[in-house]
Amino acid sequence: MSDSLHSEESEGIIKQFALLLLFVLVGYALIFGCNRYLSVRKGPWELTFSSLNDGTPILIVDQPALGIVDATIRFEGESVVPGKPVLVLFDERKPTIPFGKVLYANYNRMPGIVTLELFGHEIELLHRALIMNFREYKWESGAIYPLKPEHKWRLADPDENLRPSP
Numbered sequence: 008m009s010d011s012l013h014s015e016e017s018e019g020i021i022k023q024f025a026l027l028l029l030f031v032l033v034g035y036a037l038i039f040g041c042n043r044y045l046s047v048r049k050g051p052w053e054l055t056f057s058s059l060n061d062g063t064p065i066l067i068v069d070q071p072a073l074g075i076v077d078a079t080i081r082f083e084g085e086s087v088v089p090g091k092p093v094l095v096l097f098d099e100r101k102p103t104i105p106f107g108k109v110l111y112a113n114y115n116r117m118p119g120i121v122t123l124e125l126f127g128h129e130i131e132l133l134h135r136a137l138i139m140n141f142r143e144y145k146w147e148s149g150a151i152y153p154l155k156p157e158h159k160w161r162l163a164d165p166d167e168n169l170r171p172s173p
Contacts, residue, residue: 049073052118052132056105057092064106066125067092070118073134076148080139084156085126097121127159
């Protein structure tokens with residue numbers, strides 16, 4: 008009779024352990040899924056690298072979830088060969104950009120933080136503000152932000168901006 012009692016206790020413990028394991032796995036899946044959803048729900052920065060007819064490079068910034076549409080950075084005094092606009096999404100892969108280089112990209116919570124160096128100018132995209140050459144600007148949809156050569160934070164190698172980022 009004691010073997011039967013011992014067997015019932017073992018089965019009860021195994022059932023409790025299996026139930027606890029199932030509860031932990033379901034909880035983990037729910038927490039992981041919720042975290043993942045919150046991380047990507049606003050989507051990435053959408054940057055369009057383009058140029059005006061005269062070859063002046065421009066960067067058009069869009070982040071619809073934040074209400075940022077067609078915010079344009081114009082690099083006055085610079086020149087690129089005019090071509091088709093290139094849309095780059097800053098999501099979980101390492102993007103290649105047509106001019107300049109990516110200094111930093113954090114995708115933990117999209118849209119994240121993206122820092123670029125373009126023609127000697129440092130451009131940082133934050134959800135709360137646009138930072139150009141260490142000066143903060145309020146995001147305004149449709150705004151044109153001109154950057155002049157005298158605004159550069161460092162002198163750029165002229166060929167550096169024509170090479171794609173690694």
